[in-house]
Every structure is written in structure tokens, then in C-alpha cells.
Amino acid sequence: MRIYLNGPPASGKTHYAKKLSEMYGIPHIKMADISKLSSTLEGPIGEEVRKFINTKKDEVMEEHEKAKKKGPELNRDDIVVRLPDKYIYKLAKIRLSENQCRNRGFILDGFPKSYID
Numbered sequence: 001m002r003i004y005l006n007g008p009p010a011s012g013k014t015h016y017a018k019k020l021s022e023m024y025g026i027p028h029i030k031m032a033d034i035s036k037l038s039s040t041l042e043g044p045i046g047e048e049v050r051k052f053i054n055t056k057k058d059e060v061m062e063e064h065e066k067a068k069k070k071g072p073e074l075n076r077d078d079i080v081v082r083l084p085d086k087y088i089y090k091l092a093k094i095r096l097s098e099n100q101c102r103n104r105g106f107i108l109d110g111f112p113k114s115y116i117d
């Protein structure tokens with residue numbers, strides 16, 4: 001079983017995806033889960049994603065230092081980097097090819113947000 005839920009923000013996608021996941025016993029795949037996969041993934045794709053994240057964090061830290069904004073200091077670990085679609089698609093493909101998703105199915109919660117040929 002493969003289910004895809006899509007809709008505007010705050011329309012209940014995650015709520016109903018969670019309910020369906022519990023009812024049918026299939027994995028609920030969220031964007032947050034896919035993003036977290038990058039930190040634990042081994043191999044060239046994991047290295048590429050981690051390198052991208054570190055580069056973006058370095059850029060943000062440099063901009064913050066140049067601006068010398070008054071107020072609280074910026075902590076590098078608190079910076080959240082949004083991954084481009086090319087990395088999200090690679091990570092999603094890896095997650096969906098795991099045995100749990102291949103054998104039981106899955107519920108995609110609001111993913112993908114755009115179409116790529």
C-alpha cells in the first residue's frame with residue numbers, strides 16, 4: 001500500500017497520515033525524517049549532504065560575524081539548513097528503498113512538493 005497525502009499547510013495531512021499509519025501498520029514518511037537521515041547516512045551521498053550543510057552553516061556564521069548584530073550570539077549547532085530538492089529526492093529514494101517500505105508500503109506526508117522530470 002502506498003499513500004500520498006498533499007494539501008495546504010495546517011489542513012491535517014500529518015494528523016491523518018499518523019492515523020492511517022497506525023491503522024494499517026505502515027511507515028509514515030515525513031520530511032523531517034528524510035532530513036534526519038542525512039546525519040546518519042554513510043557513503044558518498046551522506047558525505048555530500050553533510051558537506052553541503054556544513055558549507056551553508058559556515059556561510060551563515062560569516063554573514064553574522066560581518067553584520068556584528070547586537071543581541072544573542074549565534075550558535076552554529078542551532079542553525080537549520082534547508083536542503084535543496086536534489087538532496088531531498090536522493091534521501092527519499094534511499095528511505096523508500098528500505099525493506100520496511102518495500103515490503104509493507106508507506107505513507108508520504110506532503111512530499112514531493114514539486115515535480116522534476
